Amino acid sequence: MSINALEEIFHPQAMAVVGASEDSATVGYDFVRHLLDFGYRGEIYPVNPNYRKVLGIKAYPSLRDIPGTVSYVICCIPASKVLDLLEDCSQKGVKAVHLFTARLSETGRRDAIKFENKILKQASKKGIRLIGPNCMGIYYPKEGLSFNYDFPKEPGSVGAAFQSGGAATDLIRLASLRGIRFSKVISYGNALDYNESDFLDYFSQDSETKIILSYVEGVKDGKRFFNALRHAASTKPVIIVKGGRGESGTRATASHTASLAGSIKVWETAFTQAGAILARNLDEMTDLAASFYFLPPITGLRVGISGGGGGKNVLSADECEEAGLDVIPLPLEIREEVRSKAPPIWDWIGNPADVSIMQGVNFGASDMLQMMATNQNFDLLIANITEDRPASKQEMTWRLKGEVEGYIKVKKENSKPLLVVVGEKSLGIEDYSNWRWKLIGELRAQLIAANIPVYPSVGRAARAIKKSIDYYVSRG
Amino acid sequence: MSINALEEIFHPQAMAVVGASEDSATVGYDFVRHLLDFGYRGEIYPVNPNYRKVLGIKAYPSLRDIPGTVSYVICCIPASKVLDLLEDCSQKGVKAVHLFTARLSETGRRDAIKFENKILKQASKKGIRLIGPNCMGIYYPKEGLSFNYDFPKEPGSVGAAFQSGGAATDLIRLASLRGIRFSKVISYGNALDYNESDFLDYFSQDSETKIILSYVEGVKDGKRFFNALRHAASTKPVIIVKGGRGESGTRATASHTASLAGSIKVWETAFTQAGAILARNLDEMTDLAASFYFLPPITGLRVGISGGGGGKNVLSADECEEAGLDVIPLPLEIREEVRSKAPPIWDWIGNPADVSIMQGVNFGASDMLQMMATNQNFDLLIANITEDRPASKQEMTWRLKGEVEGYIKVKKENSKPLLVVVGEKSLGIEDYSNWRWKLIGELRAQLIAANIPVYPSVGRAARAIKKSIDYYVSRG
Numbered sequence: 001m002s003i004n005a006l007e008e009i010f011h012p013q014a015m016a017v018v019g020a021s022e023d024s025a026t027v028g029y030d031f032v033r034h035l036l037d038f039g040y041r042g043e044i045y046p047v048n049p050n051y052r053k054v055l056g057i058k059a060y061p062s063l064r065d066i067p068g069t070v071s072y073v074i075c076c077i078p079a080s081k082v083l084d085l086l087e088d089c090s091q092k093g094v095k096a097v098h099l100f101t102a103r104l105s106e107t108g109r110r111d112a113i114k115f116e117n118k119i120l121k122q123a124s125k126k127g128i129r130l131i132g133p134n135c136m137g138i139y140y141p142k143e144g145l146s147f148n149y150d151f152p153k154e155p156g157s158v159g160a161a162f163q164s165g166g167a168a169t170d171l172i173r174l175a176s177l178r179g180i181r182f183s184k185v186i187s188y189g190n191a192l193d194y195n196e197s198d199f200l201d202y203f204s205q206d207s208e209t210k211i212i213l214s215y216v217e218g219v220k221d222g223k224r225f226f227n228a229l230r231h232a233a234s235t236k237p238v239i240i241v242k243g244g245r246g247e248s249g250t251r252a253t254a255s256h257t258a259s260l261a262g263s264i265k266v267w268e269t270a271f272t273q274a275g276a277i278l279a280r281n282l283d284e285m286t287d288l289a290a291s292f293y294f295l296p297p298i299t300g301l302r303v304g305i306s307g308g309g310g311g312k313n314v315l316s317a318d319e320c321e322e323a324g325l326d327v328i329p330l331p332l333e334i335r336e337e338v339r340s341k342a343p344p345i346w347d348w349i350g351n352p353a354d355v356s357i358m359q360g361v362n363f364g365a366s367d368m369l370q371m372m373a374t375n376q377n378f379d380l381l382i383a384n385i386t387e388d389r390p391a392s393k394q395e396m397t398w399r400l401k402g403e404v405e406g407y408i409k410v411k412k413e414n415s416k417p418l419l420v421v422v423g424e425k426s427l428g429i430e431d432y433s434n435w436r437w438k439l440i441g442e443l444r445a446q447l448i449a450a451n452i453p454v455y456p457s458v459g460r461a462a463r464a465i466k467k468s469i470d471y472y473v474s475r476g
Numbered sequence: 477m478s479i480n481a482l483e484e485i486f487h488p489q490a491m492a493v494v495g496a497s498e499d500s501a502t503v504g505y506d507f508v509r510h511l512l513d514f515g516y517r518g519e520i521y522p523v524n525p526n527y528r529k530v531l532g533i534k535a536y537p538s539l540r541d542i543p544g545t546v547s548y549v550i551c552c553i554p555a556s557k558v559l560d561l562l563e564d565c566s567q568k569g570v571k572a573v574h575l576f577t578a579r580l581s582e583t584g585r586r587d588a589i590k591f592e593n594k595i596l597k598q599a600s601k602k603g604i605r606l607i608g609p610n611c612m613g614i615y616y617p618k619e620g621l622s623f624n625y626d627f628p629k630e631p632g633s634v635g636a637a638f639q640s641g642g643a644a645t646d647l648i649r650l651a652s653l654r655g656i657r658f659s660k661v662i663s664y665g666n667a668l669d670y671n672e673s674d675f676l677d678y679f680s681q682d683s684e685t686k687i688i689l690s691y692v693e694g695v696k697d698g699k700r701f702f703n704a705l706r707h708a709a710s711t712k713p714v715i716i717v718k719g720g721r722g723e724s725g726t727r728a729t730a731s732h733t734a735s736l737a738g739s740i741k742v743w744e745t746a747f748t749q750a751g752a753i754l755a756r757n758l759d760e761m762t763d764l765a766a767s768f769y770f771l772p773p774i775t776g777l778r779v780g781i782s783g784g785g786g787g788k789n790v791l792s793a794d795e796c797e798e799a800g801l802d803v804i805p806l807p808l809e810i811r812e813e814v815r816s817k818a819p820p821i822w823d824w825i826g827n828p829a830d831v832s833i834m835q836g837v838n839f840g841a842s843d844m845l846q847m848m849a850t851n852q853n854f855d856l857l858i859a860n861i862t863e864d865r866p867a868s869k870q871e872m873t874w875r876l877k878g879e880v881e882g883y884i885k886v887k888k889e890n891s892k893p894l895l896v897v898v899g900e901k902s903l904g905i906e907d908y909s910n911w912r913w914k915l916i917g918e919l920r921a922q923l924i925a926a927n928i929p930v931y932p933s934v935g936r937a938a939r940a941i942k943k944s945i946d947y948y949v950s951r952g
Contacts, residue, residue, distance in 0.1 A: 025867075102833070109824070136866060147866060148866050149912075164786040164787025165786060165864075166784070166865075167791070170899075173863070173901070174901070177903060245797075248794075248828075251793070280935075310641060311644075311646075314640070314728040315758070317728045318720065318725035319756075321722035347584070352724075387645075387649070388643070388646045388649075390612060392500045392625060423650075424900035425649070426650075426932060427920070429921050441905035441908050456902060457759060
C-alpha cells in the first residue's frame with residue numbers, strides 16, 4: 001500500500017459533515033463541534049437540508065451545493081442514503097468518506113451485508129476510499145480531528161488502529177490520564193475498504209508514530225495481516241488486544257463489527273511469532289504503552305523498590321517476583337552507605353526498602369532510591385507512594401510532597417528507569433474534595449509532568465515492565 | 477480461647493496513650509486525636525511528663541499518676557522503656573497494652589529478639605495481654621477506636637485481622653471507598669502475645685462480624701492456625717492474603733514482622749483445605765469482600781451483561797468467560813420481548829447487550845437488565861457504565877444519570893444479584909473538577925448508596941464473583 005492515499009485522508013483540505021445537526025444529542029452535532037474545538041484549519045461544511053447554519057457555520061442542503069472542493073466527508077446519515085451520497089461525493093471529487101453510518105453487516109442480516117457490499121463496489125468504481133462503516137473515524141490532534149470531547153489537544157507519539165470506536169475512546173481516556181499522547185487514532189469498524197493491515201502499514205511508515213496499538217476482533221485477510229504485523233513490529237513496538245477470544249466474545253464480535261474471530265490460541269501464537277506484544281485488555285495495553293512511552297529500553301530484570309511500608313512492601317516484592325522481575329537483596333555498598341547516613345536501620349533495611357522503619361532517621365524513600373539509581377546492580381526502580389502512613393493532613397502533605405520531589409530529583413539526576421505506583425481509587429463525588437485524594441491527584445500530575453510514568457498497582461507495573469523487557473531482550 | 481479477654485480489650489473502660497504528644501508529626505498526637513475524632517466515650521488519659529495538656533485533655537507525667545482506673549494502654553514510647561511501663565500497668569490494673577512500639581524482633585537483631593521475649597514474660601507474669609508490638613492496633617468505629625484519620629465512622633460487618641498496619645490501612649481505604657464498612661480491624665504486628673489464631677477465633681464468634689479478612693505473613697503455631705482457620709471458615713466467609721510468597725517477599729517479611737514465611741504452595745493448599753478464600757493482593761481482597769458484603773449467595777454461573785458498547789462488550793464477554801462465568805446467548809423469550817419494544821434491534825441484540833446499537837430505539841441498558849432480572853436463565857447481572865459514548869456533556873449527563881437510575885430501579889424491584897462496573901482512573905488534580913469525572917464520582921456514590929457493589933473492571937468483578945460462587949457451591 002502506498003502511504004500517500006491515507007496521508008491525504010489525514011490531511012484533508014476541506015471537510016463536510018453530512019447529517020450535521022444543531023441537536024446536541026446527535027453525532028451530527030458532535031462531529032462539527034469537534035472540528036471547531038480541536039482547531040481544524042481547513043473549511044468545514046455542515047450538510048443538512050433542515051438547517052441554514054450549524055454551530056454558526058453556513059450549512060448546505062446537499063454536498064453538491066457546497067461551492068468549494070471537499071476532500072473528506074464524515075457521513076452521519078442512515079445507510080439507505082449512502083449510495084446517493086457517494087454519487088454526490090464523486091461529483092465533488094471527494095477522496096474519502098468516513099462512514100459513521102451503521103446497521104450494516106454487523107446486524108448479521110443478509111440484505112444489510114449485500115447492501116454493504118454494494119456501497120464498497122460503488123465507492124471503488126468512483127475512486128472513493130472508505131473508513132468504516134460503523135466506526136468513529138479519526139482522532140488526529142495535530143490536524144484538529146477528533147471523535148469525542150475532551151481528548152487531549154496536544155499530540156504525542158502513540159498511533160492506534162482500533163476496530164472498535166468505544167474501545168478506542170476508553171483507551172484514549174485511560175492512556176491520556178496517564179500522560180500518554182497520540183499521533184493518530186483510527187476507529188475503523190467493519191473495515192469495508194481500509195482495514196487493519198492498511199493502518200499497520202501506515203503506522204509502520206509514519207514518522208509521527210513511535211508505538212503502535214491495535215485492537216482487532218477479526219481481520220479481512222489473515223496472511224496479509226500477519227505480514228503487515230510482522231513488518232510493523234520490526235519497525236516499532238506493536239501492542240495488540242484481541243477482542244472475541246472465547247465463545248461468547250466471538251458471538252459478540254459478529255454483532256459488533258461482523259468479524260469472524262477464530263481460535264484464540266491460533267491468533268495469539270501468530271501475534272507472538274509476528275513480534276507483537278499481547279495485552280488482555282485496555283488496562284494492560286495502557287500499562288504497556290506507558291512503559292514504552294516513558295521509559296528507555298530495559299534489558300535487565302533487577303528491580304529496586306522503595307516507598308512502601310510494611311505489608312505493602314512485602315506484597316510489592318511478591319508481585320514483582322511473580323511477574324518475573326528479580327528483587328535482589330540490598331547490595332552491600334548501599335548498606336554501608338546507609339550505615340553512615342542512618343545508623344539505626346543499616347543492618348535491617350532491605351530491598352524493598354521499608355519506609356515504615358525509617359522513623360526518627362533523617363532518611364527517606366527517595367534517598368534510598370537515589371542510592372539505588374547510582375548502583376550498577378539495579379536495572380530499574382519502582383517507587384511506591386506511601387499512602388498508608390498513620391499521619392495527619394499536615395504531616396502527610398509535607399511528607400508526600402517531599403517524597404515526590406525526591407523522586408523527581410532522582411529522575412532528573414539519573415538515567416536509571418524509574419516508575420512510580422500511585423493507587424487508583426473508586427472515589428465517590430465527596431471524595432473529590434477530600435484533601436487526601438486531592439493530594440494524590442496533585443502528586444500524580446506532578447510525576448506525569450516530570451515524565452515519570454505512574455501505575456495503579458505494583459503488580460500491573462511489574463507485569464507491563466516484564467513484557468517490555470522481554471521485548472527488548474528478544475530484539476537483542 | 478475465651479472470647480471474653482479480647483471482648484474486654486474491644487470495650488475499654490478508660491484508655492491511656494503513653495507517649496501522647498502535642499506534636500502533630502508524632503503518633504502520640506495521632507492516637508489521642510483519633511479517640512476524640514471517633515467519639516470514644518470512656519476516659520482518655522494522655523501520658524507524657526513534658527505536657528500538662530494534650531489536645532486540651534489533662535496529661536499525666538506517668539501512668540501511676542492517673543487518678544482513675546485504666547483498662548487499655550496504647551504505648552508509643554521506645555522499646556527500652558516498655559518494661560518499666562508494664563510495671564506501672566500492673567500497679568494500675570491495666571488489662572491490655574497495644575504496643576505501637578517497634579524496633580524489636582523485626583530488626584532481626586539478637587538482642588532485640590531477646591528483649592521482646594523479656595517483654596512477653598514480664599507481661600504474662602503481671603497478667604497483662606499484649607497487641608503487637610510493631611503494629612497499629614484497633615479500628616473499631618462502634619467503640620470510637622481508630623488508628624488513622626478519615627476512616628469511616630459508621631460500623632459495618634467486616635472484621636479484619638492484619639499482621640501489617642500499613643496493609644490494614646490500605647485495605648480500609650480501598651474497601652470503604654467501595655461502600656464496605658467494618659466491625660473491627662486489628663493490626664497485630666509481631667504477634668508476641670495475641671496472634672492471628674486468637675483473632676480468627678474471636679471473629680468466628682463475634683456477632684458483629686459476618687465476613688473475615690486476614691493478612692498473614694507468618695503464623696506462630698501452624699497447627700493451631702489451620703484449626704482456627706478451618707473453624708472460622710465453617711462459620712463465615714474468610715478471605716485471606718498471604719504476604720511473603722516468594723524469595724524476596726519472604727526476606728521482606730522477616731524485617732517487617734519477624735515472620736518465617738515458608739513455601740507458598742504449602743500455605744495455599746492448607747488455606748484452601750481449611751475452606752478459606754485466597755486473594756493475591758488487597759485489590760482482589762476488596763473485590764471479594766464487596767461480593768460477600770453486598771450480594772446474596774450466588775450458586776449459578778450464568779451472567780447477563782448490559783451497558784457496554786461495542787468492543788467494551790466483546791472484552792466483557794471474554795473476561796467473564798475467562799474467569800469461568802457462563803455468558804449465555806440471549807434467551808428467546810427476551811428476544812421476543814425486545815421485538816415488541818425495539819423492533820430495529822431484536823434479531824441483532826445479544827448477551828452482552830450492546831448499547832451502541834440502541835440508537836434511535838426507545839430502549840436502554842437498564843431495560844435490557846430489567847428483562848434479564850426477571851428471566852430465570854440468569855444467575856447474576858453485570859452492568860457496565862457506558863463511559864465511551866461519543867456525546868456532549870449535556871447528553872452524556874442525561875444518559876448516564878438515566879442509566880444509573882434504571883440500574884437502581886432494577887436492583888429495587890428484583891432479587892437477582894446485580895453489580896455495576898465503574899472504571900477507576902488515574903485522575904490528576906485538574907481532572908477532579910472536570911464534569912466527566914465528577915459525574916462518574918456522583919454515579920458511583922449513588923450506586924453504593926443503593927447497596928449496589930461497584931467494581932473497577934469487568935475482569936476484576938468476574939474473577940471475584942466466580943470465587944464467591946465456588947465458595948457457595950462448595951458449601952452446598
